[in-house]
Amino acid sequence: MGSAATVRSEQSGYFPPSAAIRPVTGRTAKFGGRQRLAIAPTVVSDLSLIYPEAVVASSQPLGWQNLRALEMRQTISEWTMPPLENHCIVIQLGPAVDVTARIGDENFEQSLEPGAIIVVPAGLSVDWQQDTPSHTLHLYLDPQFLRTTAESIDVDYGQVSIATQFGIRDEHLHHIGMSLRHELKDSNVIGRLYADSLAKVLAMQLVRRYSYLKVLQTSRGGMAPRKLRKAIEFINDNLDQEQTVTLGAVAEAVQMSYFHFSRAFKQSMGISPNAYMTEQRIARAKKMLSDTDLPIADIALRAGFASQSHFTTTFRKLVWTTPKAFRDRL
Incomplete structure (x- = not known):
């Protein structure tokens, strides 16, 4: 130039x-x-x-x-x-x-x-x-x-x-x-x-x-900031427990009905609770792939996936590569 x-x-x-x-x-x-x-x-x-x-x-x-x-x-x-x-x-x-x-x-x-x-x-x-x-x-x-x-x-x-x-x-x-x-x-x-x-x-x-x-004001039809923060904290604290962090469990933790919680969460965050949990699990898995030498099967379980194959399929869909290939490029 x-x-x-x-x-x-x-x-x-x-x-x-x-x-x-x-x-x-x-x-x-x-x-x-x-x-x-x-x-x-x-x-x-x-x-x-x-x-x-x-x-x-x-x-x-x-x-x-x-x-x-x-x-x-x-x-x-x-x-x-x-x-x-x-x-x-x-x-x-x-x-x-x-x-x-x-x-x-x-x-x-x-x-x-x-x-x-x-x-x-x-x-x-x-x-x-x-x-x-x-x-x-x-x-x-x-x-x-x-x-x-x-x-x-x-x-x-x-x-x-x-x-x-x-x-x-x-x-x-x-x-x-x-x-x-x-x-x-x-x-x-x-x-x-x-x-x-x-x-x-x-x-x-x-x-x-x-x-x-950090702070989300009440969105029209969405969740109150206090409840949204509590829901996100509950999800992040229990990501490694696939059976614990169900939508029903999160809704119960913030004292909302399953239907109302699902709709209000999406209106506030622009993404469904399930999609949010999946993205957070993948983010946690990527950090473990980068920062640890843990076997991929262990990372899958620690990130809250039911199996290594489920983890690999989801990872490939969102990141466009396999967990092994992602780690090999680091």
Whole structure:
């Protein structure tokens, strides 16, 4: 890459020109015969400011107000990204690429298949290595827009922290992303309005599925904060006991009927209790795979799965790889 690269923004709404025009100075260097881009420490709004040559399509000229989208083909094998001003969702379009990455203070190593999703919270830097060129869709949401969306569903945004995700599978996010990718090719007014409506759905999904909610205000039709916290604590304390942490047991612990609890929990969290418990079990299993040498059969039981085969099937469905392959890549 050359010296300074600037991108003009005609974007309105949550992406004012003053935020988008960020000169970024970089240089390319060789590391072990591979090309790497060294970036001066700064803050940027999106990757088009660093890699304009990699941009295949951009929402910048389309007038989208609450969201920025970039389709990119990246050929550089190693690169460093300074902290982003915006939350970023990356969807792998294909083909599969083996990636080693550090996002903030977390390390990841995984083969990203088409459809795999990465969530990078605003303010985090990224160090990235890939074995082959990548083809990705990047969706950027301004934290202020996320705040407005969270408040519209009665969530105290001051208590919300978006969590880093790497290589996850989320059909809802993927569907939104593919719809937005289609709209990148359409510059009419209807397409702009549709993209703006999808931006709000995307923000809601981030808040409900990929945030730490320390305090949750009463959501219309949802659970009271005290009961929701008690339910989550009960689930987390009993994850290793498949027979104990049934929906009936959780409902009883918070003194709610089975039906009311199931519906209210989903309205508050944006995910069913069963799906939440499965995700927490997989998260616990991934930590044990990373931090211990326990046999996979033992990890399956400690994470609350009935058997190793049940654990492997569920793990593959959510993580897109087997527990053994996941551990081998660490």
